[in-house]
Amino acid sequence: MSLAEKAPTHLEGGPRPGDALKFEVDKLLTCVHCGFCLPACPTYRLLGDENDSPRGRLHLMRAVAEGRLDPATPAFQLHLDRCLGCRACETVCPSGVRYGELLEVARDEVARAGGMRWSVRAMLGLFARPAATRAAMAVARAVRATGLPALMARLLPSWRWMAGLRLASGMLAASARWPGLRETGRHLEESGEDTVAPLGRGHVLERASGGGTDGSADAPSERVGLFLGCVQQGLFGHVNEATARVLTVNDLRTMDVPGQVCCGALHVHGGDLETARALARANVDAFTAAGAEMVIVNAAGCGAVMKEYDLLLEHDPVYAERARAFAASVRDLSEVLAGRGLCRGAPLSLTITTDAPCHLLHAQGVAQTPAKMLDAVPGLRVVMLRGAEECCGGAGIYGVTHPDLGGQIGADKVAAVIATDADVVVTPNPGCVMQIGAGLATERVRTRTLQPVEILDESYRQAGRYQ
């Protein structure tokens, strides 16, 4: 065999299977097959099959682009489907292969070849319809309120379909507000150690040096829109409320943005790019109409895809330009907060550990700010989490579509959390909160999973900043 194997460089005729990937052949060729991504990939580490590694999946995509492999092949679908989309491989890739983008194109290819599972199709359909989403979330909240899911997560056995039900129950239960958080300041006050008097409004901590990537460049603005999300708003409404309160304390009043919809992340990852584009257009419209200059997102998964709306709508003649401007205005909540001098809260007596959502760390490249945000809360004891940069196995709807694999990957994370013996593990993404929370619940551990803004919010509340 010689070096001169040809790769297709142009398209002939109308759209055919594999065409979408053929368009991306230059991106695929960026991969030099060095293999550095292998140990970074959770599925490869678990299964040892190179088809379940980033390099292997890229090679399969390349085979499709070269016309050597039919995208309808079950193997192609299986191995793309098994990818968590955590993009840990992008962080270690020396060639800068845009794996996430290629994965989306490949999944789109799979979907068009008819390879999307009915369960995925149903779920994506649900999130594409705001009214349906709201209804489903209302039902879920009602079920959650019965307290049954929390009980089932603890008591159901781990065999067959019961395991799936147990996981789902655990996830739902983990999304609930934790009343215990309110208790955390109490005994500190009683013992009188390390307490500070509530501070007056406007007291500002020193600006963190070398802080957020660009947050410090943001001037205080009144034209800030908060992205609510579908699961975040449906099950974690309390987090969105907390976010708004925390922003207000820090002189950022969020505006009302009517007409915003699901971010489309699940659709992008699931291979339904058309619906994702429709949702993206709707969001661009909504925030533009409201006149938002900055879009703050408190869910890592949503933020990751919204920062890439420019790529999603690259070929849209009407929206390409607006999507670029929109994507540039998206900030993760932690970037915004850590970039500004943060108001200090009351001390909380908590041992916490921080997990990094893949879509914040690897997809958005935001590493330091979530921890920095909690510097404003005195009294916290922070312990390191082993493998904090590794995926928890939640990965959007992965925990639901691949309960076995997701469960095994999640088990590692849960074991690491248990080893820290922390009161709370914080992670700024609803999917991760539910996945880790479910794992902890089935292990019957007292450690709770929260989003970091909830801690800050409680600290502000106890400091009297909301009076």
Add this chain to the structure above:
Amino acid sequence: MPHQLTRALRALVGDGGLITEPSRLIAYESDGLVAYRYLPRAVVLPTDTDQAAAVLARLHRDRIPFVPRGAGTGLSGGALATGEAVLVSTSRMNRIVALDPIARVARVQAGVVNADLSAAALPYGLQYAPDPSSQAACTLGGNVAENSGGPHCLKYGVTSRWVTGLTFVLPNGRVLELGGWGRDAPGYDLVGVVVGSEGCFGLVTEIEVRLTPIPEGVRTLLAIFDDLEAAGTAVTGIIASGLLPCALEIIDAETIRAVEASVFAAGYPTDAGAALVVEMDGTDAGLDAEADHAEACCRAAGASEVRRARSERERLTLWKGRKKAFGAMGRIAPDMLVQDATVPRTRLPNVLHQVGEIGRTYGLRIANVFHGGDGNLHPIILFDRRDPDEVARVDLASREIMRACVAAGGTITGEHGVGIDKREYMELVFSPTELQLMAAVEAVFDPLGLCNPEKVLPAGWRGSLPKRADQDRVRERGASVANPADPVAGLEGLLPHDRVRIGDAAAPWSAWGGSPPPVVLPRATEEAVAVILRANAEGWRVALAGSGTWLGSLDSGSPPDLVLSTAHMDRVLEYEPGDLTMTVEAGMRLSALDHRLARNRQWWPLDPPGRRRTLGAVVSTGVSGPTGAAWGGPRDLALGLSAVTGDGRAFRAGGRVVKNVAGFDLVRLLVGSCGTLAFVGDVTLRLFPRPAMDRTLVVRGACLEQLREAVSVAASHRVTPTAVELLECSRSNGHSREAILGVRLVGSAERVREERRLMREVLLGVDAGVVDELATRATEEFWREVRLLEEETDLALRLSAPREQTSKLIEAARSVGQMRDGRNALVGLPVSLAMSGGASALRVAVRDLCVESGAAEHWAEHLTGLRRTLAHYGGSLTVVRAPTGILRRLHKLAPPGPMGELMTGLKAVFDPAGILPAIHVPVDLPARNGGGLAKT
């Protein structure tokens, strides 16, 4: 694949462990070298040695070839499924089996990622030294196959220096334990042979490695130059000045721009012509002075800027940019070919210039990233595979670069291996005899040619073997009582008269009693060839020797017909101080060598036992002395040699470059082969800058036990002394003893002063006694005594046992002198013990041994009993020197089982007629080839 086979394999490894669908095999069609695609027949993912062995046995039954694969990061195509092979991947064998921080040994499964082992050792302040650029992804199994190096191997050496044992599955599915912790494995160095065999000899499933302390301090410099040549000159200057940095890496302009454009931007100025990374490590004291010194060297060579990493983060950024350079190339060109070749360091500027010319001639962009310290070049040729003309030019340019490197005295690969990519270049460096020998060695392990077919040896060499000599004939020949024609008469006319010694003149080589056999002293290898050919024609048996001091201890058979000695071959053939290599004839005495090297402020840091030691004897016995723990043994410090097989074929093995993985490693096979395989004519040595200061601290005590704690704190201290030696001499009947501990520290004056202070502190801390420092003369005395321990004695043994059995070991060693004779009377003889470093191995010497009137029988029984006792505790007993009468009863020709078959097979490759002494191993060789860490 036949359905039946599929079913059988699935039964062995389970559903998830077998891949057979063509669409799922695509991902395995390439490894790190994407220029080739070979679709495997199937992929099997075993989880442990048992599964792997069962899989190989099953494939062997159907005569189906297989290819071992780790992470598939190799750049020579070694893991490609050529020959319609089944891939056996170690990706599921990724468990660290054991890690002993006190003995500093770890045992891992072959699929463990290199960086993961270092991460696991980190909490104990230890690391695994070899750090190939792909260490974040590559597996230790792959490292073993390729004998991987890495930026830091300039100081720490390549993989072979750190691997002590292997669990190895032969292509027929039989499992062997090779080597093992303790090192004194009898027979040939099979670990050394398998390391670097590129997966062609079998499948390595578990690996035992040594770990090393993470150095206390590190200084990293980055020097910017206007052009590559200036950077090369700086490297030569640094080495010549006596510094031994742990890494010297050069990055050229093209690479700098690619790295800076990638996510790993290290902050190099993008307009620089070349950048040189210099790193020094060790005890903190003295490092700054060394860094200043290196900086001065860089500036003298014309560096426009020299930066120092001020924090660990800055240092890591520097390294990250270097280590991920290959990957970053994807940014500037769609395809790249990473070439790999080594040249003697002083030829670097010249060869770099030629590489640039070659690039211009063929109109190709060539980027250079390389290990400047050891002359290992990595020209990266950038191209686009969609342009067939360019692809053709890449092939031509590659070949030309290889030619240039070989012409400069280098070799075709320093660390990436030959694989499939460089097979056709093998003939540039190896003669037909050498290729034939390699093919024959391979066939000993893999007679059916099932393992990694179509790799390493050029097409046509594998399988075209001379018929293997009949093993029984070899045995018979070795044991027969010779009655040949008179050798002296037979040599008439072949050599000048002064080459032959008989009668009293031959006495120094007499080790067999009776009248000494004639001794032939050739002046050159050609003369040795003539003698060996004549010996083959006449059926003489030949013993090989240097000064003759080891003869008696190596051959337990009857006297040979003649002795062939290198004593008159003692010229320096080639010495380029700047390359830190020297080629010397084998008869050179170590004392003369040291004297010669001292003039250039260099040394060969081995201190093997013996008074009149010749280099040939040191290499042949493979024995190292007290400095072995810190510097490695002859197998690590001999880069190449030229030799003559038992049937008179002259060949060269290895080369004269520090890093060399071209072909199978015959050097390590010959080192320690005790003159049973080939006559060694000359040896190329790896040299080091001579330390400016050499000091020895001593502590005296009443017995070994009293100083044991002192030994272990000294040996495990992070300053890593060059030697830690504990001696104990008993006077008579073992009642009165005295012990002395010597700790040798070498290096720059500043460093030694600081280390001496630290060492004094820890020795006083364990309350071992008064710590004295020896004067220069006393130092020499002390180490001379250690050297002579095993020579001026009648019986010398090496005993080892697992660390937790050290007290049993000492007990056994002391009882060596307490033998009960035929009348059950106790014979008590004075015994001297020596313990090197923290290893739980002892050298034992017994004097005043009398083996008249049947005592030999009792001694043999006594020693066999001790050996059994030690084996019971997982240890071993090796005889270094003993009267012939004892040896004959203790040794036999070859051990039974697959291990013995391998050894006799190798012997037959080199000495088919059996004219050289037969290989001797203990009668009751345990199933293992040595001791080792507990396995699961």
